[in-house]
Amino acid sequence: MAIFDPLGLISNVLIYLKILFQEIWRAGIGWDDLIPESLNEKWEKWLDILPKVQNVSIPRGYRSLTQLGPQTNIQLHTFVDASLSGFAAVTYLRFEQGSTVECAIVGAKTRVAPLKFLSIPRLELQAAVIGVRLADRIMKSLSFKVHKRFFWTDFRDVLCWIQSDHRRYSQFVAFRISEILETTEAADWGYKRSKENVADDATKWQGVPDLTENSRWFKGPSFLWEFRSNWPSNPYREDTTDEELRANIFYHQAKPAPVINVEDYSSWKRLLRATTTALRAAHNIRQNSENGKRITGPLSAEELQQATIYLYRLASGCFPGRDRNSQRRI
Structure with a gap:
């Protein structure tokens, strides 16, 4: 209750605790009951990380090397990802002025997967939805103009749904793709491998997260610091997917023959x-x-x-x- 993080700057750490609370809830443990040893180990692991959060320091300004002006190209990059435990979105501002490039985290949003089971494709789509909502809130709060928005995911089915007729798919997919396309264009979305997707730091814990000032969670992935001509090529190929395809029922109605000709x-x-x-x-x-x-x-x-x-x-x-x-x- 003492943690105050409205921008989600340390949400890559807090989501671990949210997932742990959900696991305890699923186990049916009461308030006065001792938690099992397996859950207690996870709790102690998070307690060991908590003191490191006190040393996190983030510059108040988004930029220090570039200036706001017509020569500066400003971009907003949003990365989304999901796992069986939860889904996340994190957003960065990228400033490019001449030969100078710098990036900074703006905010992040994480959610624990619902108690009712959802497949990975649906969770990835949910991550895309919260990414769009997060980017919209950020755009409304900024006092300067953003020239271009980018949305990155490492799940190909989400891109297929966005770039095809979403009415061909289930209502779950159709409603969420419709919300995504209300404020974004299909051309705004791109594919990045998991190792280039920063949102993975929140959804897939592989040890103690890097909370240093120069970590990719706070600075963004390395390719954002390079010119666009040097960005890794996009391996995604436009295609369709049968995932969540709406079921079509075909039937043949035979016309009864008359008794007498x-x-x-x-x-x-x-x-x-x-x-x-x-x-x-x-x-x-x-x-x-x-x-x-x-x-x-x-x-x-x-x-x-x-x-x-x-x-x-x-x-x-x-x-x-x-x-x-x-x-x-x-």
Whole structure:
């Protein structure tokens, strides 16, 4: 409760504690219960890191070598990443003036993965969403103009969703891609390998995080300090993905064939009697299967009337079985 980090500058450290609290919650441990040894080891590991946070020092200004002016190219770079434990976004400002380049962290946002299981693709998409929200808040708070925004992810499916028709995918994906594209363009998004993605420092702990002033978490990845012509080539190739593809159901509806072909009869009387006989035969077949009473003997007036109604409906395109009321009357 004593940690105050509204900008998320040390969120790469705090997310470890958030994940630990979630693991304790999942274990169903009460407030007065002792935690298991495995969780206690993680807690002691975080306590060992906590004193190092007191020595973290970050310059108040974003730049010290460049000046604000028409000759300075200002860019905002946002890196997003996710793991099964949580997802994160971190944003940097990059200033380029002549032969001078400098970068500085602006803010970061981390969240623990929800208790309800989500797949890695969905978590990566969630990371992209919080990255867009973080970048938008930063843009609104800055007093100078940013010329270009970049968003970086190491998950190819997210790029496929952004650069394709998102309506082809599930509602979970479609709604979030729609939010992403409200404030960004598909061209703003690019691919970087995990080793170049700074957000990995928050989502994938591989030991004690580097909290020195010159760490890549505070300064940004090394390629941002180089001219754009020297940036690593983008290995991503535009493609589509079947991940979260909306299910399509195809069905074939067979048109029922009429009982009688009216073109085979030259008079109404012969057509009516043939139709009545066919309808009686169909009725008797159903009765045989249901052990019911069969109709025999000469054709009755009621049967002739039902056959007449059938022929009228046949002429108007209404077949038995397609209308419940007509089927009941027949």
